[in-house]
Amino acid sequence: MIEFSKYQGLGNDFILIDNRHQNTPVITPEQAVKMCDRHLGIGADGVIFALPGDEETDYTMRIFNADGSEPEMCGNGIRCLAKFIADLEQKHNVGHSYQIRTLGGIITPQLEAQGQVKVDMGVPTYQAQAIPTTLGTPEAEVINQPLVVADQTWSVTCVNMGNPHCVTFVEDVEKIPLAILGPQFEHHPAFPERINTEFIQVIRPDYLKMRVWERGAGMTLACGTGACAAVVAGVLTGMSESVCTVELPGGPLAIAWSSETGHIYMTGPAELVFKGNNLWK
Known part of the structure; x- marks a missing residue:
């Protein structure tokens, strides 16, 4: 029997498991697929594990997507993980932060007032070899x-953003046939490790509207790393300002890209939905 908690951030929902007693996930990717099934399981976009930290971090984050693949990290997911850890520790002090190791690097979420979590998402990169993609030369x-x-x-x-994103600006995101185009972007030969794809409509330079197709999860209500990538792409192309509200189907995220440090910050909600026991392992 596995105890779990279900959290959501703007409708991007996750099964959270207390995995602090060992350094490897307590379930397999195949079991995660069953748990994420919305008809035969608990239902979620992914399963997140709170593992022990190391000499540099408080905790380690691992995540299995709904299809069993393992992404480097997840923006909405790490906000949910921060709230999950705060609930486990019974420490909800505003301003308290955690150093969390992910496969995409060390990320620092901080508890804010009114159920918000602010996350230092680090410094974005946009060279072809860092995505990776075959578009252009590796250093371009x-x-x-x-x-x-x-x-x-x-x-x-x-x-x-610790995981790969492809951003394109469109006139009207609602007219995008996401269920058709999303898989074609995700599995395009230009992206050997697949890709998350964001379609962005500029409402104002400081307000973007976004729809997303996530690698391994499909069409989701929100994507934190994708919202960050959208603002970075907006600044690089002259389409947006460095401080933006990004409206997703599940609600808004506040994104700020600091010109001083190069770090990008994401602020948004995360909340507990329910707790339970998964009787089959």
Whole structure:
């Protein structure tokens, strides 16, 4: 029997497991797929494990997507993990932060008032080899590069936020057939490790509207790293300001890219939905 907690951040939902007693996840990717099934399991976009930290960190984050794949990190997920840890420790002090190791580097979430969590997402990179992508030369920045998908040429900007993103700006995100285009972007030969894809509509330079297709999870209500990537791409292409509200189907995120430190900060909610026991292992 495995105890779990279900959390959500703007509708991006996760199964959280207390894995602090060992350094490897207590379930397999195949078991995670069953748990994430919305009809036959608990239902979630992924399973997140709170593992022990090391000499540099308080905790380690691992995550299995709904399809069993393992991403480097997850923006909405790390906010949910911070709230989960705060609940485990019974420490909810505003301003308290954690150093969390992810496969994408060390990330620092901080508890804020009114159920918000502010996350220092680190410094974005946008060279082709960092994505990775075959667009351009390995050292070149992938900004406004042409990409043919579904017999249409899209102007894309690629950003690594600890995980890979392909951002394209469109006139109306609601007219994008996301269920059709999303898989074609995700599995495009230009992205050997697959890709998260964001379609962005500029409402104002400080307000972006976004729809996302997540690698390994599909169409989700929110993506924190994707919102960060959208603002980075907006600044690089002159489409947006460095401090933006990003409106996702599940709600808004506050994103700020510091010109002084190069770090990008994401602030948004995370909340407990319910707790339970998974009787089958």
